[in-house]
Amino acid sequence: DPALIFDLGGKFDKSFNEAAYQGAERWKAETGGSYKELEMQSEAQREQALRRLAETGANPIVMTGFAFGEVLNKVAPDYPNTKFAIIDTEVDQPNVQSVVFAEPEGSYLAGVLAALASKSGTVGFIGGMDIPLIHKFECGYAQGVKATNPNAKVLINYTGTTPNAWNDPVKGAELAKAQKSQGADVIYAAAGGTGIGVLQAAADMNILSIGVDSNQNHLHPGQVLTSMVKRVDNAVYDAFKAGPELQTGTREMNLKSDGVALAMDDNNKPLITAEMTAAVDKAATDIKDGTIKPHDYLTDNTCPVQ
């Protein structure tokens, strides 16, 4: 059986752990198979969980989160016959598939859309903890905004520095209000549970928000502009489906491979004009064929805009 390990945020983090869970559930529903799942509760358990799962014969073992990187590097060689998949970081081992997402690409598109939807010319970004991963979202988004409207202003907030930063919808809402009062009328939230508060506050204030990771358009139909979806569910689904035959090496989940995308559905249909669709499609094509290359914050810890 395959197995799935969730990171400390937990299975229902309204973010990528939850997306991973949905992928596994989809696989289960389609194949009728069963899988093992584990939730971490402390740092020291990572290795324990990996080894124990490997020893029970689970194959492949999928784990969400860059925090597993170091541990997997240590554990993978001990179980050469087990395949591992790790999401969000690269681990260079012969039996590991590294799934990395092109957050800057998806966020770029979100930025394009935000710039077009904004009437005020000011848009916002609210991140959870100030960590490099979230800067990837932020920077891609800012680039998309600036490319569409060079005069636009992007307001940026991070929620906090403790793990509570991911679970503080109240603070998220307050940040959204602060951004609104500075003129923002579209706000992109990449902040886990805190983002729920951002989306809620935006809906309350009648401005637009952009969800992240999974499709959050349905949370406030007609008020969430779109969601920058990371198809973690697909990554998990594919890995489970491949089973022990899992392809190792790095798997790029980008626009081209449908690994990241903007969620378009009935909930946000009224918000999306033809002009927007055209602009997003154009940007998407340009990114896919390399005409536009959104900068990846991680390569040099800087962002070309702002």
Add this chain to the structure above:
Amino acid sequence: MDYATLLQIVDSAVRLMTPLLFACLAGLYSERAGIFDIGLEGKMLMAAFVSASVAFATGSAWLGLIAGVAGALGMSLIHGLASITLRGNQLISGVAINFLASGLTVLLGQKLFGLGGRTPQLSGNARFLEITLPFTETIGKIPVLGPIYVEVISGQTVLVYIAFLCVPLTWWVLYRTRFGLRLRAVGENPASVDTAGISVARIRYAAVLICGVLCGLAGAYLATALAAGFVKEMTAGRGYIALAALIFAKWRPWYALFATFLFGLMEAISNRFPDLNLGPVTVPSMFMNALPYILTIIILAGFVGRAIPPRAGGEPYVKER
């Protein structure tokens, strides 16, 4: 910074301080009666969860509020039983309550809603919505004061007004009523109350229950007014901040208002200026986030002298050893 921005910041500060104010006053009643309470966080969390759940189930924020208060009262009763009847250690009891709420809310939430401890989103009447006070149109035209009315005073949820009313009410109860006199006495010298023929335990229980009610309001405000539903650990340390504010306020109601406002204000400022640009250096977001805490320490060290807690605080009342 222009006037409008200032008002927006104050407006934000008012929202952010409200749960702190409720919790701070809650702690004030309890500690003034001699029962230390580091379990404010847990009571708020429990109230937030219960109020969100019931508000979701019934569609009524008010029913949610009542249930949330009941939830916090349940926690208060445990604290009362431990620290009054059984003369246990009040700090341990508080720590236990924080753990208990943190675990129980998620367990129950998962059992009830299967969303990993979240409750479903609340909408409509299941939330407390902002109230626009009358005459904003006319009063708003008055220069300087008008915008204060419109921006800050009007447009808050009803719980904010309740919180602010609780301050003079608490002052009045504490200093103008028989109950308040006895409550303060019991926190300073319980033997004085006992020898006057009044039950120390009864007054302490009353204080602890009032503390529960106020924590309930704080939690309900978080989950059904500021946010639209419960998220695990959503109190995010506010109970501890309220405790700090209480000490800061030297256990007095009006000071509590100012102390919590200060905390709210500092958080609002750090929200508003996430990357403070000081010419050559830009203060990183991490430090802007920590600003309220840093400023608190500076203020405490610089301006606030020794805070003397209620003299009988933290000790169970034992007359026969």
Add this chain to the structure above:
Amino acid sequence: MEKMPKWADIVLTPLISLALAFLISGLVILALGENPWEAVKVMVTGALGSSYGWGFTLYYTTNFIFTGLAVSVAYHAGLFNIGGEGQATLGGLGVALACLYIPWPHWSLALIGAACAGAAFGAFWALIPAWLQAKRGSHIVITTIMFNFIAAALLNYILVNLLRPVGSMDPATPNFPAATHLPTISEIAASFGMKWGQHTPVNVTLALALLACLGVWLLIWRSRLGYEIRAFGKSEPAALYAGISPVRITIIAMVISGGLAGLMAVNNVMGEAQRLVMNSVEGAGFIGIAVALMGRNHPFGVLLAALLFGFLYQGGGELALWTSIPRELITVIQALVILFTGALDNLVRMPLERLFARRRNGS
């Protein structure tokens, strides 16, 4: 004359309280629709049933010993140190810097160096609140809470912007050099030809923790400084009368307390992760409060309480890993254990005292 025999006071009461806590936990499990008996089996076998389980139980125990001792030393001086979390965070920074930037020839030297660095950093983080309390009268409970938040912010900044290798997604330091690797118990056991569960994180730091217990015991109950700390903690006017300086004792006690909390980092940062990650303390600082209070602020009590929490942590972890019971159940069980053995212990003690009194009068 005591109201009941000493053994009943220190053994029987906690055991019955513990039993009550577990009984209620069982009811909670039942209410969740699971089998409590199975849960107990998973917890006990998972935490105590094998050297492997012990390897984790003792690892957590080590953490809690340090934070528990930290709280108890301050408590003896009448100071309530809620800042263990922040002090341990800073201790982690000290350990990381020592491991990364000093070329240690051997782990034993690295251990000493890192321990000193961790303790120094933790002590420093406690020194400021102590100084503020002693000199400015700032309430130590507030300042230590604030310093927890500030420590998190500081570490966040340092990891993301200064110590993180370029291009790494993970806000963490690089791995420490191999020379700083602390032998784990399984490696030590193997060198003696014995087998101990492989890949468990418990390491030589456990010995350091036991030494710390002994050290704190000597300090508090045997040394002159400890005598003065306890005297000051009980009565400040009396301390003044006896020529004990409140400023000196406040600062020394908090520095020792912070140092002990900082030492925890040797276990989790150097011994287990071998790199510094964000939030590496994971609440152990707060559990330290419960451990100290439950252990009645005596090093031996702290040791037992830390073991109990280590068991709960590991057993509970196993429960969450291998059953469908959410991991928050462990939090609830911990809460019940703290509540019944710590705050509600008179629930058991009072009837027991009556029972013993009746037996004495009867005989």
Add this chain to the structure above:
Amino acid sequence: MSASPGEGPQSRPAAAGYAIELRAISKSFGPVQANKDIDLAVPRGTIHGIIGENGAGKSTLMSILYGFYRPDSGEILINGQRVAITDSQSAIRAGIGMVFQHFKLVQNFTVLENIILGAEDGALLRPSLSRARGELKRLAAEYELQVDPDALIEELSVGHQQRVEILKALYRQADILILDEPTGVLTPAEADHLFRILRGLRDEGKTIILITHKLREIMEVTDNVSVMRRGEMVASVRTAETSPTELAELMVGRKVLLQVPKAPAQPGAPVLEIRGLSMTDRDGVERLRNVDLTIRRGEIVGLAGVSGNGQTQLLEILGGYSEPGAKLSGEIRVNGTALPLAGPGANGRARRAASIGHVPEDRQREGLIMDFAAWEDTAFGYQDAPEFSRGALMDHKAMQSDATGKIARFDVRPPNPELAAKNFSGGNQQKLVVAREIERNPDLLLVGQPTRGVDIGAIEFIHKRIVELRDRGSAILLVSVELDEIRSLSDRIAVMFDGRIMGERLPAETSSADLGCLMAGIIPSDPIEVPA
């Protein structure tokens, strides 16, 4: 076993005028039997004294009568009616008021607030406060119980705090007033004032129970007196038909010396020389004004004065500590060496190194750590003495055997060094402190209120030890508000008023009236010649 004054209680019908009758009251605290089968009858309109050693059970008995403790068995009759006193409320309703040995006042409340606490007229305070204000005025006029109704308790002297306690009882219309060691904290003048009030109350028909250790007071104001020993009532007699010696014997169970025999002093070289010592506290109040005082080897100098006139500050400065923020000037020399007044060199440790012993005024707050075992407390302040040290560690064996010796020599009861200080009675706590300070044979011993709240047997003992120390050649500064104690123990008396030494007298050549004048700040006649 016990008897009411004159005849047994059974022989006279209860209704014939007993305000209080206690029958077979028993009470134990865990293993300690504080009261055993106590009978007591107090006729209405009398002052009834109760005496007994520390721990005899007096306070417990009265607390039972007041409903603070519940008896294990026995019954209580008030005015001939059996009443169930289950809590203080029922006692108050039965007309009983009590002034506890340790006042039950809320320190940061005003006098008025304390008065109405528990006796409010309604849910709001205002009406009660204004009624109490009026009532207070009336009571103050009637009984000479003036006190500022708006003052905070913590700002009042102990004497005034006690007035508040009495007023509390009167406000509740108590007919029976119990006072537990009321004079322990009062100056002689205040005590006389109190007795005048008590007589006034009695003459109005109220009944008063007075617990005290001072036989002089018993003889002076009571009509009848009961003696307790080890939890039992051993005798009840008419005051007019007994004598202090008889009472003391009944109390202690053996003969006691009421006056310590002491040879004339033979003063030697000066040990303590104080020149021009002044102190201003942090609120700017001048506490000490230009104090000059010399004490020689082999002499006891008594420092008399109403409490609060700077004695406490003087003792603290000599002991090496004073409140932070105070301003000090002047000079202190011990054995010729100047001691620093403030700064790092001024602390208890340095003073002990300079051979100064110090029995502080408040044993429970300063002199002892109440939670420490007796053997830890008998080293308190001397924790770095070489005989208690083994490197940085303390030598527990040495401390324990030292404590055992001290406990034996000072007859501390129970003789158990493992017992925590808080579990000893007040007198025995004091013996622990005195033993610790005296047995080191300091060149200078500072003694503050050595016998406050201590029973006769223990007083005799402590006084003897102090005189012995003098005879071994130490200089002793005795601070006490008890004029009797000062007069019987001192070789020379200095009187303090408002931070000043008003004058020095030889005990044999002065009268209480003379001293009383000085204590009130009046210089009567020309001062006597102080021997060089």
